[in-house]
Amino acid sequence: MGDSLSTRIEEIECIRYAIDKGVNMIDTAEMYGNGNSESLIGEAIKGYDRESLFIVSKVLPSNAGRNRIFQSCKNTLDRLQTDYLDMYLLHWRGIIPLDETIECMEELKASGKIKRWGVSNMDIDDMFEITHAAKGDQCQVNQVLYHLGSRGIEYSLKPFTDSRNIPTMAYCPLAQGGRLKDKLLKSKSVIKISEKYGVSPIQILLLFVLNQENMISIPKTSKLKHMKENIECLDIILNEEDIELLNSEFPAPNKKVSLDIE
Ligand SMILES: NC(=O)c1ccc[n+]([C@@H]2O[C@H](COP(=O)([O-])OP(=O)(O)OC[C@H]3O[C@@H](n4cnc5c(N)ncnc54)[C@H](OP(=O)(O)O)[C@@H]3O)[C@@H](O)[C@H]2O)c1
Incomplete structure (x- = not known):
């Protein structure tokens, strides 16, 4: 910007x-x-x-x-x-x-x-x-x-910083508007949950990050329409069933992976 x-x-x-x-x-x-x-x-x-x-x-x-x-x-x-x-x-x-x-x-x-x-x-x-x-x-x-398609930090980095009361600030929470992982926006679980709440798939990506404990999300937008969308969905809270569905398609890591930077 x-x-x-x-x-x-x-x-x-x-x-x-x-x-x-x-x-x-x-x-x-x-x-x-x-x-x-x-x-x-x-x-x-x-x-x-x-x-x-x-x-x-x-x-x-x-x-x-x-x-x-x-x-x-x-x-x-x-x-x-x-x-x-x-x-x-x-x-x-x-x-x-x-x-x-x-x-x-x-x-x-x-x-x-x-x-x-x-x-x-x-x-x-x-x-x-x-x-x-x-x-x-x-x-x-x-x-x-950190975003739904890049959850490597959940394995050991985030537990370590959580244990020291150091919050995580998630950048690229929208997977750069889907450019990083286009498949996220077209995935069955994201689409199903977005239809359930009547919001866009991008909003589900944002809600997934906001759902994490001890985490701050910093989505970027230069478009007023997008800013409105991103703020509008903040009162929706994903429930356990939604998270399980997302986990089934985009599981949390079961081994250490190196930190993603793009
Ligand atoms: N520490 C670091 O090394 C590092 C690295 C990268 C980023 N960051 C920080 O993290 C912030 C966010 O990261 P990011 O910009 O890379 O990725 P992001 O927030 O995941 O995605 C931004 C992209 O999503 C689009 N977007 C936003 N809201 C949307 C909506 N409602 N519908 C459709 N598209 C939407 C934006 O386009 P429009 O502008 O057209 O809406 C933009 O292209 C940056 O601004 C920066 O502050 C930090």
Whole structure:
């Protein structure tokens, strides 16, 4: 979002519509559109009570060391036109030692530039290392790919982070609108449940993720029509029978698989 002038007005309208409907968490990153996504959000949130919003952004691994992270964070705050981030994530693991990034995150916290920090795209070995590092117990979230067609994290990563009270933030919850796993949207179970509730298959994908304990879902849309659809279905709660049906076609993993990233 934020890359094209022709879609900018609708994107801003989308974000404002969502906030007006009670969505308060917005996910972005310095990488997205090379800062354009953060600038768009900065414009969209103007006039709203900052404390009612929960803004998440991410630092690139190459900027996550002592030399660059403070300037990166400042640039992010400037683009978002805000004084602080509610959550700052290390976008993925690079060559900068995790200890150094954690130390800097804690300094950003102490200076009030960020309220909390977390990580993204970390598998269980990384999470083990992070949670055992000095101040690593301050890690507040792991943002990873998760949707009905990609449930690998359920085997060991999510149980591990759950046991440490670290919530999971699911990216690509809609399987990128079906592009990642087109078969999801055409599957018998998803279609059957969508007909039962009178909603679209995409909404069932979103409800499946929302049904998970200790999980936050961050679907993306630039279209007001889609934003309305995604918000409209939030009061539907899938029951055990629905989940069993989905499990029968898209079972939870029974062995460790490596973390999906697309
Ligand atoms: N940490 C990471 O490494 C990482 C990686 C990828 C993504 N993310 C985060 O996760 C967010 C979501 O991931 P994502 O964008 O890759 O995948 P997604 O949310 O699973 O899917 C987004 C796609 O679904 C479409 N869509 C949304 N609502 C729809 C609806 N009701 N009906 C039909 N299509 C719909 C969108 O198109 P329209 O815009 O046309 O509606 C878009 O093409 C990103 O915005 C980003 O914040 C993080």
